[in-house]
Amino acid sequence: MAVDRRLWLLAAAGLAPGWGRGQGASLKPLRIIVPFPPGGSTDILARAIAPRIALPGQTVLIDNRPGAGGSLGADFAARAEADGNTLLMGHIGTLAVNVALYPRLPYDPLKSFSPVAGVARVPNLLVVNAASPVRSLAELVARAKSRPGQLSYASGGNGSAAHITMEYLKLRTGIFMVHIPYRGTAPSVTDVLGGQVDATFTGAPAVLPQVRGGRLRALAVSSASRIAGLPEVPTVAESGYPGWEADQWYGLVAPAGTPAEPLARLNAAVNLALAQAALAQQFASEGALPMPGTAQAFGALIASEIPRWREVVKAGNVTAQ
Numbered sequence: 001m002a003v004d005r006r007l008w009l010l011a012a013a014g015l016a017p018g019w020g021r022g023q024g025a026s027l028k029p030l031r032i033i034v035p036f037p038p039g040g041s042t043d044i045l046a047r048a049i050a051p052r053i054a055l056p057g058q059t060v061l062i063d064n065r066p067g068a069g070g071s072l073g074a075d076f077a078a079r080a081e082a083d084g085n086t087l088l089m090g091h092i093g094t095l096a097v098n099v100a101l102y103p104r105l106p107y108d109p110l111k112s113f114s115p116v117a118g119v120a121r122v123p124n125l126l127v128v129n130a131a132s133p134v135r136s137l138a139e140l141v142a143r144a145k146s147r148p149g150q151l152s153y154a155s156g157g158n159g160s161a162a163h164i165t166m167e168y169l170k171l172r173t174g175i176f177m178v179h180i181p182y183r184g185t186a187p188s189v190t191d192v193l194g195g196q197v198d199a200t201f202t203g204a205p206a207v208l209p210q211v212r213g214g215r216l217r218a219l220a221v222s223s224a225s226r227i228a229g230l231p232e233v234p235t236v237a238e239s240g241y242p243g244w245e246a247d248q249w250y251g252l253v254a255p256a257g258t259p260a261e262p263l264a265r266l267n268a269a270v271n272l273a274l275a276q277a278a279l280a281q282q283f284a285s286e287g288a289l290p291m292p293g294t295a296q297a298f299g300a301l302i303a304s305e306i307p308r309w310r311e312v313v314k315a316g317n318v319t320a321q
Contacts, residue, residue, distance in 0.1 A: 028085045029059040032252070035073025035094055037066045039186030040156060041122050041203030041288075045250050046089040048282055049119055052273035053266060066184060069159035069320055070094035071102055078112040082255040084262025087116060091250045093161045096305035100313035101159040101320040109306065113253035114263055115299035117270035118291035120283060122248045123223035124165050125208070125233070126201045127216040129192055137220040137239040140199065144175035152178040154188035154197040159320040162188065162202040164309060165222060165246045167316040169201060172241050192216065203248050204229070204287025222246040229287050249291065249305075251298045267295050 030053070034046045043064065050060045065073035070093050077088035088094070095109040107113075126137065134140045144151050155162035158181045170177065180197050182188035185206045191197045193215055200207070201222070208229060210216040218233045224245045226235060236244045252270065254263060273279055274290040283290055312318070 027055055027058045028083070029061045030054045031061040031063050031080075031086045033073050033077040033080075033086065033088045034062055034064045035066060035070035035077075035088070036064065036156065037184035037186060038064055039206065040184055041205045041248065042070075042089050042091055042250060044205045044286060045120055045122075045283075045288065048279065048286075049252075049270065049273055052276070052279065053269040069098055069101060069157055071098055071105060071107075074098075075106040077253075078107040078255055080255050082114075082257040082259075084254060084258050084266065087252045087254050087266070088113065089119070089250060090253050090302075091161065092248050092305060092309070093159065093164070095251075095253070095302045097159060097161070097164050097309045097313065098320075099306050100310040101318065109253075109302055110299075112256050114256055114258050115295045115302065116252040116254055116263060117267045117295060118249065118251040118293050118298040118301065119270065119274070120250050120288040121223075121291050122203045122205060122250065122286075122288045123221045123227050124162070124201050124246060124248060125204045125211065125218050125230075125287070126169070126199065126220045126222075126236075127192065127207050127211060127218050128199045129195050130215050130217050131195065132198065132217065134199075134219065135217065137234075137236065140219060141173050141175055144173075144177055148176045149178060151198045152180050154180050154182060154192055154200040156185040156188050156202065157181045157183060159318065160185075161248045162200055164312060164318065165248075166201045167318055168246050168312050169236065169244070171312070171315055172244055189216075208285075208287050227287055228284060249301065251291065251301075263295060 032046050032050050034043045036042045054060045065076050074094040080086035128134050153166050192200050211218045220236045220239050221227055221233050271292045274292045
C-alpha cells in the first residue's frame, strides 16, 4: 500500500495529524526490540512488519537483545522512553509464560507496557530430522515411551515458547524426553538438522524452509486446524489428543505511559499493514496468520494467557535454569 493511501486511510480514522507530524523535521528512529537472536520467529515477524508501520522518512531499527527467555530485552523495552518510538515485539513467552518462570521478573506484562496491536499467530511445528525413523506423532510417542529419557528435544532456551509447548505435549502424552536448551531458535534447529537432537516443537517460520527442502520432517502442527503451507501435516488434536492447541502469538507493546495518540497511530498502521495482500502472502509463506485487532483485544489476550501457562509451568515443574 502506497504511503499516500495509508495517509488517506489514517485521515479517515482521524489520525492524520499524528501521522504527518515531524515531516520535514528530524525524526527519531522507530526501534523495535526483539528479545531473541536473529533468525527466530520473533525476529522474522518484526522485520516483516517494521518497515510498514514507520512514519514516512523514519529510520527503522531492529534491536536484538537476547537473554533470560526474552526477559532481558523485554525489561530494556519497558524502561525505554515512552514516546512511541520504541516498541517491543512481544510474544507468548515474554508477555505470558515468563510471569510463571521468573519469580523476580523485572517487568510486569500488564503494568509495564501499553498494548499496541497483535501481529500474528504462529502455529508450532513438531519436527524431526528427515533421516529419523519417526514418521508421525504416534510413532514419536511410542518410541519415547519405549526409551524413556533416551530421546531429546531442542528449544530456544529454558522457558522459551518451544520449551513450554513441548512440556505441554509431554504432559498430555505422558512421555519423557530430555530438554536441550539453546541460546535462540536458530541454533536449536541447527542441531536437529545435524542429528544431535531428536526433535523440536517450534514456530513454523523457523523450520518451514527446512521442511519444504526435505531436511526436516513435520509430524504435527499445534494449531486447531491444519495450516495452508503444509496441508498434509495433521494437528496434534487429529493425532489422538482432542482439544490440544498451543499456537504462539506475537504482538507489539510500548512502554507504559506512552501517549494515546502514537498508540492509536501505531495500532492503525499495524492493522493497515496486516490488510495488505503482500504481507499476508509473506506471512502465509512463513506459516503465520495475521492477527489484526484493537489494542484492547491484544491486552485481553495477554491477560488471559498468563494464568493458562502458569498451570503448565507448575504441572511440568518447568524452571528457567
